[in-house]
Amino acid sequence: MSDEVRAGCTRVRLDVSYDGAGFSGWARQAGRRTVQEEIEEALRVVTRSGERRLELTVAGRTDAGVHARGQVAHVDLPTEVWAEQGEGRLVRRLAGRLPHDVRVWRAEAAPPHFNARFSAIWRRYAYRVSDHPGGVDPLLRGHVLWHNWPLDVAAMNEASAGLLGEHDFAAFCRRREGATTIRALRDLRWERRPDGVVEGTVRADAFCHNMVRSLVGALLFVGDGHRAPDWPARVLAARVRDSAVHVVRPHGLTLEEVAYPADDALAARNAQARRLRTPAGAEA
Template sequence: MSDEAEPGFVRVRLDLSYDGKDFSGWAKQTSRRTVQGEIEDALRTVTRSSVTYGLTVAGRTDAGVHSRGQVAHVDLPAGVWAEHEEKLLRRLAGHKRQVRIWRAAKAPAGFNARFSALWRRYAYRVGDRPGGVDPLLRGHVLWHDRPLDLDAMNEAAALMVGEQDFAAYCKKREGATTIRTLQKLHWVRDPESGVLTATVQADAFCHNMVRALIGAALFVGDGRRPAAWPAEVLAAKVRDPGVHVVRPHGLTLEEVAYPADELLAARAVEARNVRTLPGAGCC
């Protein structure tokens, strides 16, 4: 995966949002509706092309997960970009309604939507009022049927932050590292709605990581586990059957951050390095 477009092509950065409830995740699948498939189909239609221009995304979201701040890139032939640059956004807006591309611009040199990213920030929203979740929010807020202790959840969260091996909270992929730097994990409760929101920020996430972290936090919040339990699971580095992966609809990708333009290429090289923890053996 190159960090520069091939000669004769222009790398275009796309900033987009989507409601994930009717999609089988981001990644294109043969027989299912996906965000990537929708956008690639729309690009093919609005550029009147017989070629599918493939997208590279900052982070693949699972089925049912939403996004406010997703970022992707696509390499378009220079002639196609010159012809459609000014009208591309308006044409895409009329073509797909559950996906919104807010910005389409020529990317700076060295930009790679996936590997140049410094961090991704997610929010997970939970309601614990006995009467359930506001019907107008139900597609974006999980209802938990027990009262949640915010202080206990934040006590547990503080023990998880830092560079760690998150194997206990990830769905393992062959050959992929599970070492991540969790930069933020913190809960707040809205005083009016009562909805609790977790901010979860890391340099990268592995499959199911956010929803597994939230599942562990809810068990602490409702008193079924002590505050130290999520960190104990983390230290074990194996999947714990007691960790519940919560439903996807409460999760939204809020923002992806990138370094200054002159640092994009170096960041992409750094992100490709296979990480090990200090003191870990090489073999």
């Protein structure tokens, strides 16, 4: 995951989308179908790379069943291969090789120091829920969760406001050895669309495992009246898992956008992102 590109290679940024229903997440797993493996295999074939694996680095390693509209990855290709393929030709060739539930929309030479993961300044997800008593529109069922209680969007927004800022989100994350649960939550808001679907927007510098789906689970409990609007903030402050916080199903979640700084700020952003975060006032 180096910021430095090997001599003789060109770093290529790929903009990707996929329907997560048929995948066991982004990351390669033995014996399971993953987005990473599908794209890497397609790249290997269309670039005629033989048995050599062209490894992707991704902005966000989505879980099984989670969708993406604005995923970003990078791959280091031999410069002569990139010169032969070019942006348009590589995209067209991948379209002919990839399965229909994953697409590469753009391929372009990345600027110096670009790293799809560490250069990102924020990721934006959307979670979509229907509280219609009849259920979810059959044409949307793979992307919208059905919640069998009426939702109060104003109460959900009131509760969401208490979660904004940089905090230790341990109460809403699945802990991983050696990984921090401190995150800067920049945006968390809900609106009811004209079609009645309740859509949540969640934006942060990064997310820990199950964080978005746990936050949504807590806020749905507020929206349907089972908990008061101050309850999610109290759970957050306790920094321990609450059995009432449910991790909602993945199919309502979509990675919508990943943002990057100006090219001349990439190296500084990479260094910042690699630093271990600590709570405000704590020792590093």
